[in-house]
Amino acid sequence: MTEKLYDKDSHLKEFEGTVLSCEKIGEKYAVTLNKTAFFPEGGGQQSDRGYIGDTYVSDVQIKNGVILHFADKPLNIGQAYKCKIDFDFRFRNMQNHSGEHIISGIVHKLYGFNNVGFHLGTEMTVDFDGELTRRQLDEVEDLANKAVYENLPVKAYYPTGEELKSLDYRSKLDLKENVRIVEIKGVDVCACCAPHVKATGEIGVIKILDFEKYKGGVRLLVRCGRDALSDYREKYRNILEISNLLSAKQPDASAAVVKLNNQLSAEKEETAALKKRLIAEMAAGFAPKTDKTAVFEDGLDIKELQLLADALCSNAGGIRGAFSGKDGAFSFAICGEETALNTFFIEFKAALTVRGGGRNGIRQGTVSDTREKIESFFDR
Ligand SMILES: [Zn+2]
Numbered sequence: 001m002t003e004k005l006y007d008k009d010s011h012l013k014e015f016e017g018t019v020l021s022c023e024k025i026g027e028k029y030a031v032t033l034n035k036t037a038f039f040p041e042g043g044g045q046q047s048d049r050g051y052i053g054d055t056y057v058s059d060v061q062i063k064n065g066v067i068l069h070f071a072d073k074p075l076n077i078g079q080a081y082k083c084k085i086d087f088d089f090r091f092r093n094m095q096n097h098s099g100e101h102i103i104s105g106i107v108h109k110l111y112g113f114n115n116v117g118f119h120l121g122t123e124m125t126v127d128f129d130g131e132l133t134r135r136q137l138d139e140v141e142d143l144a145n146k147a148v149y150e151n152l153p154v155k156a157y158y159p160t161g162e163e164l165k166s167l168d169y170r171s172k173l174d175l176k177e178n179v180r181i182v183e184i185k186g187v188d189v190c191a192c193c194a195p196h197v198k199a200t201g202e203i204g205v206i207k208i209l210d211f212e213k214y215k216g217g218v219r220l221l222v223r224c225g226r227d228a229l230s231d232y233r234e235k236y237r238n239i240l241e242i243s244n245l246l247s248a249k250q251p252d253a254s255a256a257v258v259k260l261n262n263q264l265s266a267e268k269e270e271t272a273a274l275k276k277r278l279i280a281e282m283a284a285g286f287a288p289k290t291d292k293t294a295v296f297e298d299g300l301d302i303k304e305l306q307l308l309a310d311a312l313c314s315n316a317g318g319i320r321g322a323f324s325g326k327d328g329a330f331s332f333a334i335c336g337e338e339t340a341l342n343t344f345f346i347e348f349k350a351a352l353t354v355r356g357g358g359r360n361g362i363r364q365g366t367v368s369d370t371r372e373k374i375e376s377f378f379d380r
Contacts, residue, residue, distance in 0.1 A: 002067045003035035010195035012037045013087040018080045028070040037085050040067050043119035045097050045194040049084035095225030096124045098196045099206040102144045137208050146185045151201035155183045171347040198337025283311035293320035294378040300313040300324040305333035318346050333364040
């Protein structure tokens with residue numbers, strides 16, 4: 001049985017551990033130690049990583065009560081090694097996990113909802129079995145951060161069976177004893193196997209970034225501590241750049257984006273009207289010498305190509321194709337009397353690299369050949 005050093009001291013970074021067993025599993029070596037500060041994945045928290053001697057440990061799992069350290073190289077059974085966990089990584093996990101307990105405790109107290117899902121990977125999500133509004137979540141966030149400012153002690157302990165009976169705590173298990181309780185004074189009492197910060201001040205900041213309806217309840221996206229700081233840093237840089245680009249003060253940035261969007265929509269409408277005029281003028285001045293023509297015009301979408309082909313065909317009859325794009329990537333619409341068009345289009349598809357189809361006197365799609373090749377096909 002491995003002594004769980006992380007259970008007693010969540011801030012232990014280095015220790016000396018003796019290898020009890022070492023077994024090759026896949027590419028890794030599953031190592032057990034007489035004692036360990038490596039937390040195995042559990043309770044929603046990622047496993048620790050670090051070194052046993054100079055051998056990297058990338059993952060730690062607990063299976064049937066046995067803690068397996070997955071090492072890159074084999075280790076000598078019976079030898080004592082200096083071990084070191086990646087404490088930056090652990091501390092980041094603890095900041096988030098302890099923050100999650102505070103939020104869950106407050107939500108439970110205020111609204112009676114239970115935490116029914118918790119995931120802490122590269123980001124942290126917390127699920128509750130009831131819906132919450134942004135306003136309610138703002139209140140939860142305020143109270144959570146108040147608990148941080150008060151720097152409350154976080155205590156982890158194993159109560160006796162008797163003590164457990166009279167204890168009101170979240171995340172109740174079927175176990176009657178050997179239940180590890182994590183208590184944040186006045187805020188939360190919860191059964192949890194993971195290491196936590198020693199006092200709430202270590203969390204730094206608790207930020208509920210976003211939320212969505214999830215399985216009849218709500219899923220929160222939360223960042224705590226250094227994760228919240230990095231997030232703030234990144235977002236601040238972003239908003240600074242956006243407001244500079246828009247020449248707007250930061251609080252006015254979203255209003256400036258709305259204004260820009262409206263301008264863009266107006267300009268799009270104007271462009272569409274201009275294109276319509278262009279199409280009408282092209283059709284009016286269209287005097288083809290043959291009964292099949294391909295017309296090329298930049299910047300037309302498929303609807304505009306349909307309009308142009310249709311206008312050319314209405315004006316001059318025959319088979320009229322409208323193309324837009326560049327060599328190797330043209331969009332097109334071709335109009336004509338259905339029987340003649342059908343025969344023409346079958347040959348067109350056979351001669352060139354065409355994707356597309358249609359009916360009732362119109363065909364559209366894309367062709368990945370050169371303009372020269374398309375023109376010479378129409379000029380046959
Ligand atoms: Zn927990």
